[in-house]
Amino acid sequence: xxxxxxxxxILRPYTDGAKNVEGNGATLAELIADLDSRHVGLRERLVxxxxxxxxxxxxxxxxxxxxxxGIDTPLADGDSVTILPAVAGG
Amino acid sequence: MLxxxxxxxxxxxxxxxxxxxDEACGVIAGPEGSDTPTRFIPxxxxxxxxxxxEFDSRDLLALYRDMDDRNEVPxxxxxxxxxxxxxxxRTDISYASEPEAHYLLVSTRECGIDEGPVEVRSxxxxxxxxxxxxVEVL
Numbered sequence: 429x430x431x432x433x434x435x436x437x438i439l440r441p442y443t444d445g446a447k448n449v450e451g452n453g454a455t456l457a458e459l460i461a462d463l464d465s466r467h468v469g470l471r472e473r474l475v476x477x478x479x480x481x482x483x484x485x486x487x488x489x490x491x492x493x494x495x496x497x498g499i500d501t502p503l504a505d506g507d508s509v510t511i512l513p514a515v516a517g518g
Numbered sequence: 519m520l521x522x523x524x525x526x527x528x529x530x531x532x533x534x535x536x537x538x539x540d541e542a543c544g545v546i547a548g549p550e551g552s553d554t555p556t557r558f559i560p561x562x563x564x565x566x567x568x569x570x571x572e573f574d575s576r577d578l579l580a581l582y583r584d585m586d587d588r589n590e591v592p593x594x595x596x597x598x599x600x601x602x603x604x605x606x607x608r609t610d611i612s613y614a615s616e617p618e619a620h621y622l623l624v625s626t627r628e629c630g631i632d633e634g635p636v637e638v639r640s641x642x643x644x645x646x647x648x649x650x651x652x653v654e655v656l
């Protein structure tokens with residue numbers, strides 16, 4: 429079993445338009461690296477200097493990973509990951 | 519062009535007035551592929567600021583799950599400016615992340631919390647490029 433990842437509209441050009449993709453990894457960082465190997469460029473949009481970008485929210489199941497372990501959050505088969513850009517401005 | 523029902527626009531303006539001098543923000547969702555806003559969803563500005571807005575992270579997840587379940591998309595993303603014109607700020611442009619949405623801006627700088635002139639303008643924001651569009655109120 430793999431980890432299901434929900435891709436937001438703005439990042440679907442990296443996934444040939446797919447709304448959901450699957451990946452593997454023991455941590456969020458590994459999952460993002462795995463996704464980037466098939467959807468090149470995705471990692472750059474999520475990660476900056478080894479940390480998650482401030483205005484991209486990533487959820488493990490129902491929890492924002494910022495309140496878990498950030499990019500080092502452990503993952504298990506069957507988990508669901510949701511990526512949502514922040515809705516923000518000035 | 520953004521076409522929206524007058525009751526929806528009135529709801530956005532009422533929210534902007536109620537939250538003045540902080541920025542108000544929210545979404546008008548609509549059926550996927552329709553480009554028609556139908557469901558008014560006011561959001562909490564987690565920043566509670568006169569110069570910044572951000573949907574709370576938990577609220578954001580709940581909002582998108584709910585829209586997914588209903589086959590909706592955020593047709594309109596609205597927010598208010600409370601001391602400046604209804605034109606996207608540099609921050610608005612850099613964080614805009616829904617290329618298919620209409621970004622509706624309301625300025626309450628003249629009216630504040632009272633009845634009075636309100637400026638309403640709509641924009642597309644794609645890859646850092648701002649394009650203003652007409653608003654047709656139905």
